[in-house]
Amino acid sequence: MREHWYEQASEEERLAAECVVDWNAPEMRCPACLHQFATGPRECPNCGLFLG
Numbered sequence: 001m002r003e004h005w006y007e008q009a010s011e012e013e014r015l016a017a018e019c020v021v022d023w024n025a026p027e028m029r030c031p032a033c034l035h036q037f038a039t040g041p042r043e044c045p046n047c048g049l050f051l052g
């Protein structure tokens with residue numbers, strides 16, 4: 001799943017995700033609005049950005 005998303009993501013999105021999204025961490029931070037939330041949802045609960 002992650003690889004599939006990775007293929008389709010733009011380089012910009014990849015860089016942002018690499019820096020910010022860690023699916024193994026208990027919490028993650030939205031690269032768009034910097035809202036921090038428990039890892040799990042595929043969309044930011046604050047701004048709705050699709051994360052993967």
Ligand SMILES: [Zn+2]
Nearest residue numbers: 030033044047
């Ligand atoms: Zn957000």
